[in-house]
Amino acid sequence: MASVSTRAGDTGGTIRRISALLFRHPRLKLGVVLGAPLLWFTVVYLGALAVLFVSAFWRLDVFTSEVVHQWGFSNFETLLREPVYRIIALRTIGIAAAVTLTDIALSFPLAYFAARIATPRVRKALLLMVVIPLWANYLVRIFAWKLILSPGGLFDSAANLVGFSLQIANSNWAIWITFVYLWLPFTLLPIYGALERVPSSYLEASSDLGGRGWMTFRRVVFPLILPGIVAGSIFSFSLTLGDYIAPDLVGNTQFIGTVIYQSTGVANNVPFGAAYAFVPLIVMAVYLVIAKRMGAFDAL
Amino acid sequence: MESKLVRWLIRIASGFTLLFLYIPIFIVVIYAFNNSIGQKWPITDFTTKWFGVTWHNDLVRSALTNSLYVGALATLIALVLGSAAAFAVHRFSFFGRGAISFALVLPIALPGIVTAIALNSAINTFQIPFSLYTIVIGHATFCIVVVYNNVIARLRRTPTSLVEASMDLGADGWQTFRYVTWPAIRTAIIAGALLAFALSFDEIVVTNFTSGTELTIPKFIFNNVRQPRNRPIVNVVALAVVLLSLIPVYFAQRLTGGAAEVRSGAAAQRQI
Amino acid sequence: MSKLRRGLAVFGVLAVVAAACNNGNGGGGGGSGTSGGGGIEPVKTFDSIGATEGELNLIAWNGYTEDGSVSEAYDWVTPFEDKTGCQVTVKYADTSDEMVTLMRQGGGTVYDGVSASGDATNRLIAGHDVAAVDPSLFPDFPNVIAPLQPEGGTNNAHYVVNGSVYGVPYMYGPNFLMYNTDVVKPAPTSWDVTFEADSPYKGKVTAYGTAIFIADAAMYLKTHNPDLGITDPYELTQEQLDAATELLKTQNTLIGKYWTLYTDEIDGFVNGSMVVGTAWPINLSYAEADVPVDSVIPSEGATGWADTWMISANAPHPNCMLEWMKWTMTPDVQGLVAVWYGAAGSNVKSCDVVRAALGKDADLVDTVRYGNCGNADFLNSLYLWKTPSADCGDSRGSVCMDYSVWQQKWTEITGS
Numbered sequence: 001m002a003s004v005s006t007r008a009g010d011t012g013g014t015i016r017r018i019s020a021l022l023f024r025h026p027r028l029k030l031g032v033v034l035g036a037p038l039l040w041f042t043v044v045y046l047g048a049l050a051v052l053f054v055s056a057f058w059r060l061d062v063f064t065s066e067v068v069h070q071w072g073f074s075n076f077e078t079l080l081r082e083p084v085y086r087i088i089a090l091r092t093i094g095i096a097a098a099v100t101l102t103d104i105a106l107s108f109p110l111a112y113f114a115a116r117i118a119t120p121r122v123r124k125a126l127l128l129m130v131v132i133p134l135w136a137n138y139l140v141r142i143f144a145w146k147l148i149l150s151p152g153g154l155f156d157s158a159a160n161l162v163g164f165s166l167q168i169a170n171s172n173w174a175i176w177i178t179f180v181y182l183w184l185p186f187t188l189l190p191i192y193g194a195l196e197r198v199p200s201s202y203l204e205a206s207s208d209l210g211g212r213g214w215m216t217f218r219r220v221v222f223p224l225i226l227p228g229i230v231a232g233s234i235f236s237f238s239l240t241l242g243d244y245i246a247p248d249l250v251g252n253t254q255f256i257g258t259v260i261y262q263s264t265g266v267a268n269n270v271p272f273g274a275a276y277a278f279v280p281l282i283v284m285a286v287y288l289v290i291a292k293r294m295g296a297f298d299a300l
Numbered sequence: 301m302e303s304k305l306v307r308w309l310i311r312i313a314s315g316f317t318l319l320f321l322y323i324p325i326f327i328v329v330i331y332a333f334n335n336s337i338g339q340k341w342p343i344t345d346f347t348t349k350w351f352g353v354t355w356h357n358d359l360v361r362s363a364l365t366n367s368l369y370v371g372a373l374a375t376l377i378a379l380v381l382g383s384a385a386a387f388a389v390h391r392f393s394f395f396g397r398g399a400i401s402f403a404l405v406l407p408i409a410l411p412g413i414v415t416a417i418a419l420n421s422a423i424n425t426f427q428i429p430f431s432l433y434t435i436v437i438g439h440a441t442f443c444i445v446v447v448y449n450n451v452i453a454r455l456r457r458t459p460t461s462l463v464e465a466s467m468d469l470g471a472d473g474w475q476t477f478r479y480v481t482w483p484a485i486r487t488a489i490i491a492g493a494l495l496a497f498a499l500s501f502d503e504i505v506v507t508n509f510t511s512g513t514e515l516t517i518p519k520f521i522f523n524n525v526r527q528p529r530n531r532p533i534v535n536v537v538a539l540a541v542v543l544l545s546l547i548p549v550y551f552a553q554r555l556t557g558g559a560a561e562v563r564s565g566a567a568a569q570r571q572i
Numbered sequence: 573m574s575k576l577r578r579g580l581a582v583f584g585v586l587a588v589v590a591a592a593c594n595n596g597n598g599g600g601g602g603g604s605g606t607s608g609g610g611g612i613e614p615v616k617t618f619d620s621i622g623a624t625e626g627e628l629n630l631i632a633w634n635g636y637t638e639d640g641s642v643s644e645a646y647d648w649v650t651p652f653e654d655k656t657g658c659q660v661t662v663k664y665a666d667t668s669d670e671m672v673t674l675m676r677q678g679g680g681t682v683y684d685g686v687s688a689s690g691d692a693t694n695r696l697i698a699g700h701d702v703a704a705v706d707p708s709l710f711p712d713f714p715n716v717i718a719p720l721q722p723e724g725g726t727n728n729a730h731y732v733v734n735g736s737v738y739g740v741p742y743m744y745g746p747n748f749l750m751y752n753t754d755v756v757k758p759a760p761t762s763w764d765v766t767f768e769a770d771s772p773y774k775g776k777v778t779a780y781g782t783a784i785f786i787a788d789a790a791m792y793l794k795t796h797n798p799d800l801g802i803t804d805p806y807e808l809t810q811e812q813l814d815a816a817t818e819l820l821k822t823q824n825t826l827i828g829k830y831w832t833l834y835t836d837e838i839d840g841f842v843n844g845s846m847v848v849g850t851a852w853p854i855n856l857s858y859a860e861a862d863v864p865v866d867s868v869i870p871s872e873g874a875t876g877w878a879d880t881w882m883i884s885a886n887a888p889h890p891n892c893m894l895e896w897m898k899w900t901m902t903p904d905v906q907g908l909v910a911v912w913y914g915a916a917g918s919n920v921k922s923c924d925v926v927r928a929a930l931g932k933d934a935d936l937v938d939t940v941r942y943g944n945c946g947n948a949d950f951l952n953s954l955y956l957w958k959t960p961s962a963d964c965g966d967s968r969g970s971v972c973m974d975y976s977v978w979q980q981k982w983t984e985i986t987g988s
Contacts, residue, residue: 044419044422044437044441045406045407045415045418045419045441046403047422048418048419048421048422049406049410049414049415049418051418051421051422051425052414052417052418052421060974060976062962062973062974062976062977078980082980082984083988084983084984084987084988085983085987087987087988088983088987106316106317106320107317109309109310109313109314109316109317110313110314110317110318112310112314113310113311113314114314117307117310117311126318128549129318129321129322130321131549132325132542132545132546132549133321133322133324133325134498134502135498135501135502135541135542135545136324136325136328136538136539136541136542137502137517137518137521137537137538137541138502138504138518139504139518139521139522139525140328140521140525140534140535140538141324141328143525143531143534144324144325144327144328145324147327147331148323148324148327150839150843150845151843151844151845152843152844154323154327157342167845169829169845170828170829181320181321181324184317184320184321185321213303213306234408234409235408238408238409238410238411241411242410242411242412242413242414243411243412244411244413244505245504245505248832249833252827252828252829252830252986253986253987254983254986254987256411257411257413259983259987260411260413260414260417261413262669262782262783262979262982262983263976263979264417264669264673267669267783267975267976267978267979268672268695268699268976269976269979270417270421272976272980273417274417277411277413277414280410280411280414281410281414284409284410287409288402288405288409297405297453420677423678424676424677424678424679427678427679428678429678429681430677430678430681430682512677512678512682513629513661513663513682513683523663523664526634526664526666526833526835527634527642527664527835529641529642
């Protein structure tokens with residue numbers, strides 16, 4: 001293909017020569033374009049992860065308190081044998097699911113309002129308002145909830161005003177509320193994006209064909225926005241699944257993340273922590289495969 | 301389209317969600333003015349003295365500088381590498397493509413503690429000294445993913461017919477990129493960059509394991525939020541960060557002309 | 573789909589190659605990958621102090637390194653900085669786990685030293701993370717309380733190993749029982765109010781939230797269940813550990829919240845959600861400003877901690893660290909810390925400094941509130957924190973449970 005230059009002067013000469021060269025040698029182009037990120041990722045990230053997950057098959061020698069590089073399954077045997085690890089895993093997954101569903105429920109009205117009801121100016125303001133809390137530091141937001149939920153705090157005072165006393169500090173309820181709050185903007189934005197992309201022509205066509213509001217929603221809108229909902233849910237689910245800071249601060253029980261974290265201190269049992277890390281890895285792998293099938297990756 | 305009742309229900313529910321989003325922010329703001337050191341409710345004494353104290357705190361200033369530097373560098377690396385990866389995966393079909401696009405979701409999908417421990421071991425094993433650059437490495441890992449996701453999502457929505465048309469009309473690779481591709485992905489790149497910077501600025505989980513003694517804003521907060529006497533300073537820092545963040549977000553809105561319009565523009569394209 | 577499978581195969585090959593090439597630092601173990609064998613030899617011994625380097629990075633418990641920013645009168649960092657030119661930066665940690673992890677970062681090149689408690693010290697020594705020192709470098713060593721003396725001390729196993737001295741003793745103190753005097757009546761004399769299922773304070777009990785707390789349960793069983801034959805609460809056989817775990821599972825039903833952040837316990841007592849439980853002296857000092865609390869060593873005894881400043885084997889600023897160790901052994905510094913923190917200084921001369929500071933309350937120095945300063949019998953009565961290891965250290969041999977097993981038991985207690 002001849003590349004006819006329409007530009008006066010020679011200023012783009014070198015660039016054009018390089019681009020022509022790359023065009024003639026697509027594999028070179030691929031190599032240049034992909035080489036750097038691939039190198040980065042393989043060496044730094046995947047390599048480190050590989051070593052960590054390989055160490056799950058090693059074990060801690062309880063007599064020398066040192067990690068022994070012998071292939072074995074002792075960590076996995078412990079995880080399967082002791083019921084507590086199943087309980088903790090189920091608790092973490094359960095709360096992650098609850099957080100995800102709550103986030104979707106809380107996001108949806110606001111996303112719908114912003115995408116389809118609000119005027120452009122209000123919409124811009126609303127999107128801004130959703131994103132601003134993300135800028136208040138993660139830890140500070142957790143401590144704010146610790147304060148709100150503490151005995152005698154805002155939540156307690158408000159409950160007393162209405163006439164009942166509800167102590168949820170340091171319980172799984174507190175963890176649930178905190179996580180719902182932390183990840184709400186992450187869930188909302190993809191849902192907003194999906195709602196906004198529904199062409200009005202579809203809605204008009206549906207009403208022309210006789211569909212009333214709820215039927216239009218169920219048959220037309222919902223299937224179109226489902227990938228966006230699933231995309232938003234990836235964040236709230238995976239971030240809850242692996243967190244170890246929030247459960248420690250506002251809760252009083254063990255999560256997958258806290259168990260992994262505690263095994264790496266004085267216990268020096270990184271192989272055990274790495275073995276337990278397989279649980280969120282497998283759960284997320286399954287989740288992501290399902291999400292991809294539902295088209296969520298296109299709706300991020 | 302929707303009935304009036306439904307609209308009002310949506311309005312009320314949205315209001316509730318917004319209220320929920322902002323109650324803790326309200327707490328952070330008013331506790332920055334709390335005179336007493338113990339964090340009790342309700343506040344009886346208000347003061348602005350903590351702002352002066354925080355401003356004169358050297359650690360806060362150096363943490364802020366570090367955070368800005370690390371964020372900018374990580375975002376830059378993420379922009380280059382993430383966009384490159386997005387183009388590669390979108391345009392070409394090659395061995396390992398599926399694995400690569402899967403691997404590029406890992407940093408977000410895996411628990412932060414796993415990434416943190418893995419990177420920490422790697423840094424220890426290769427005896428790399430901890431510095432701001434090890435922090436950048438840790439941040440760039442998920443920043444790349446964020447930019448990659450944004451750019452590839454946009455690339456998938458940009459019709460390739462435009463690129464072909466451009467070539468047919470005589471433009472070479474560089475011109476096509478500059479006049480056709482870039483305007484289409486510009487807002488996705490800006491959105492990705494903003495999100496990457498925000499994630500880096502707020503990151504604590506991986507930073508704890510990759511920073512050594514270097515201070516970033518989240519680390520400063522992590523260290524001090526457990527000291528009862530430093531909590532007011534922490535609240536002031538948090539408030540300041542929120543206010544400061546309005547600046548880049550405002551510019552982003554200006555630059556992208558409002559993401560809303562661009563997105564609906566793309567949707568309009570599809571209807572053609 | 574086949575491309576994905578090929579990609580995964582590549583990943584798998586990479587993993588195996590990485591494993592084969594990895595030469596012994598098992599993912600985060602830092603310096604502990606080398607095999608120790610029998611006796612532990614120090615990787616390095618510091619026997620002289622040279623020119624200072626201008627900087628010092630420490631890991632410390634909260635309250636151990638005050639620089640006047642909290643209260644102007646309590647500052648023993650600024651005078652040190654003026655005297656030696658070493659600018660001090662401190663990273664606070666809430667648990668020994670954190671301290672060990674931090675010390676190991678960068679192969680020990682990030683932090684110069686740590687105020688380690690006994691459960692961390694042995695870990696760090698065995699892992700070759702800390703260096704030995706020559707006691708003659710520190711003129712205050714002869715004034716250290718008898719049980720902690722390197723030569724002939726009865727309670728020095730946490731920092732003296734095979735004759736090598738791995739640091740300088742700093743403060744020590746008990747994990748006493750703190751209680752709200754308005755709510756907990758009569759004043760408790762036993763730990764049973766925190767352990768027994770029929771405790772009247774169910775839901776408002778607290779305990780220290782790491783695995784080392786199992787030793788407190790073992791100590792309780794030593795008195796209440798002598799058939800188990802527990803002698804040292806840190807050296808437990810499987811049977812003894814299981815019994816302690818059962819007791820702690822009972823306690824778990826009484827607990828409102830475990831505390832690891834010391835501010836959690838202070839806040840808990842102040843807002844009334846906690847009324848009785850294990851506490852550190854500094855928690856008492858802060859809490860009593862807002863709520864009437866008192867402390868007691870119950871009849872079963874108490875666990876405790878003796879903290880040692882240890883120097884990293886690869887410290888980037890070793891001379892500054894050695895100067896800091898010398899500085900913190902002086903009676904004036906330890907006295908000031910004692911008044912602030914409520915612990916007892918290992919330097920017996922510091923007790924008089926505390927008496928002078930307390931003025932008319934000088935008698936409190938001889939109570940548990942200030943750790944019975946200078947009282948060697950009291951120190952010997954405390955079950956000081958140390959790392960449980962498989963070697964029981966007595967005639968039983970190597971049948972005791974390592975700390976990693978304790979950690980798993982703790983997960984069982986708190987995670988179910």
